[in-house]
Amino acid sequence: MNLWNFLVQNRLDMAQLALEHLWMVGISTLIAVAIGIPLGILISWRPVLRNPVIAAANVIQTIPSLALFGFLLPAPWIGERAGRLAILALTLYALLPLIRNTYAGIEGVDRAVVEAARGMGLTDWQLLLKVELPLASSVILAGIRVAIVISVGLATIAAAIGAGGLGELIFRGLAMVNNSVILAGAIPAALMALAADVLLGWLERRLAPQRA
Amino acid sequence: MDPSEAAVSFHDVSYHLPNGRQILKQLSFEVARGEVLVLLGRSGSGKTTALKLVNRLLEHSSGEVRVEGRSNREWDVIELRRHIGYAIQEVGLFPHYSVERNIAIVPTIQNWPAERIRGRVEELIRLVGLDCAVAGRYPHQLSGGQRQRVGVARALAADPPILLMDEPFGALDPLTRADLQREFAALQKSMKKTVLFVTHDLREALLLGTRIALLDEGRLVSLDAAGEFRRSSEPLAAKYMQAFWGTSDQGRGQQ
16 A cells, blocks of 8 residues: 555545644643743743753653653643643653743843943843843744744654554554655655744744844 | 932942852942933943942842932832833834834833823934934834944833943944944933943943943943043053043053
8 A cells, every 4th residue: 555545535534634633732832832931931030940941841852752751751730631741741841942042032132221221220020021032033023933843753662652643654554564654754844844844934934033 | 209319329339240259349429410420341340230220220239329319229220211211222112113103112001191202212212313314113124223223212202210231322423423423422411311321332422421430340430520531540441541541641640
């Protein structure tokens, strides 16, 4: 059975798996953004926290994904559903690029601009919302882009704990020693990563600050 | 508020870095209302540090800095800064704001009505010698001189009675610098702000200053009216004069 026939015959199945995949990536990215960006801001305000926070995110990044899924299995509530488990694991992996880029983006804002803003009497919040975040937005978006591309790839492994997604075809294909089935999972996943990369890259360029 | 009282005053102010290095040593002086006090000194003399102590971008280690007769620690720091205009050499315009919005920053965060802000911005653009056509441009589309004009306009936006200026014209080419100095001197004649002006350029100090405070290694070595500076008996002041007039300087009676 060739790849094309497989795709046509299983199109409903395929759509379902692709949706599951998107769902896992989407939700985990949203949660990671909601945690990672505030953490990045926090460590730019409290430099003593910088090393511990970045080190923790780094350590998480070094745990092999299969092992991380295994570690999280006994967790209450989370461990009950494979989907939740996969989302938590993907969230954890997405944190590092988000924290690091938020921090780097804020630190990268021209010191003179920050000093002028403080000197004019902007409060810390006004400085953050009117100056630092807008000027860091393209760097933060670059972090989101990296996080999504990593997540799309990692989410294929979530199938190993039964969370579904396009990885299921890859594992099925591996078990059947059928390259067409593997490709039916791998190609759409790769296309998804590429599409996210192109789309966010375009947004990033639009948000890039004017040359000073 | 007593009009004769100093707008800004330093009383035995010292500042040292967390590592213990002392930057300012027991600095005392007063800035009278409406005068331009120039802080003159070479790099590392502490003049910029002294300036930043006024609006609490840095916090002094001992002594007292008074603004409008009140210790600046008693002021709410945000209110203090909005009471004091601030212009720096690097300008620090917001790159993502148009000229118009840059000038309007302080009025906007003070919630002025939109109509009043628009009027004030137009007035300021003309006041600092810019064309109204620049209002919609962004900082990267301006020349260095235009940027600094916008920086001065921004510092003046909410009409603060006190201005802190840290080598605002230092990065400009000599001709543009001379233009801006001349225009600022003329502007100051009508505005009568209390200005603390940092520079290492004696020519600028003599042109703009009412009085000149000479700093060296964190100490105040002399404080003279601008006209008296050239007759100062302080050796460092004489050195400045010598460097300014050239080594062939004659008849000034001291080295």
